[in-house]
Amino acid sequence: MTVRAVVNGIGHYLPDRIVPNSAFEKTLDTTDEWIRTRSGIERRHFAAEGQTTSDLAVRAAQNALDNVGLKADDLDALIVATSTPDLTFPSVATMVQQKLGMTRGFGFDVQAVCAGFIFALTNANALIVSGQAKRVMVIGAETFSRIMDWTDRSTCVLFGDGAGALILEAQDGNGKSDDRGILSADINSDGRYRDMLYVDGGVSSTGTSGKLRMQGNPLFxxxxxxxxxxxxxxxxxAGLASTEVDWIVPHQANIRIIQGTAKKMGVSMDHVIVTVQDHGNTSAASIPLAMSVGVAEGRIKVGDLLVSEAIGGGLAWGAVVLRW
Structure with a gap:
């Protein structure tokens, strides 16, 4: 028998404040049409004043637990993918533990920017397959509105805040590609591309959180x-082909990137979960948000084969193949 990390529970949370593209027309040389045409984004959610990344993560985590009738202490581990932590330390994961009332197990953060959720899933899978944990919650949570340069129309209109949470648990499989759970993963990074997407601040450099900077065309x-x-x-x-994929659930950065990737893979857009129009780019939160929406809408079903891929600052990129 083969141990598989199988999805058992999912949930998400979006802040109440919805910001349409038209809101930026008052302060920037931009239009709703310009933003839609170049990104596919129509609106995004921003966290309220005083609302932190851990606050969003807790709401998504509780929704995932409620989805399957579990309690926080039913978890062995909790991994949070984020680039916008509440504090330099401790980790957001430990804050989520405390707020959920989780008194056992362990938690830690993963930072790979927009690819963070893929890296976190890969870590969770390794913990389960190695026997270090039987049930792991993986959360992607971001408050990117805190690191925007509101005078830069090329970046500040693209990002939003939100959180999504997924529960993985150990189940026996037969070791073949028809197993449920994570079937394979591929992760990569290359620091030579750092200047394409970065934040111009940090603890050991400027002592400030900094603002996001991006070279859009080269990054595309x-x-x-x-x-x-x-x-x-x-x-x-995983021994599978793109023709066998039921759903691509990509990082939601830009509709043109999503369309371009699907086309190169030979997968119809009818088999791609797209939420960028409603959420904007929520970085590490975008894939679990899209998964949760896909499940809630009845599109993603048990037994479906999913491919999720993401790329973010670093550059860091990767993909996970899983059967729901």
């Missing part, structure tokens, strides 16, 4: 190439 070209490659590599590792 890297994204389509690397997302396609990592997805195909992950499928090959």
């Amino acid at each position: 070209r890297q994204a389509v190439e690397k997302l396609t490659s990592t997805a195909e590599t992950a499928l090959e590792k």
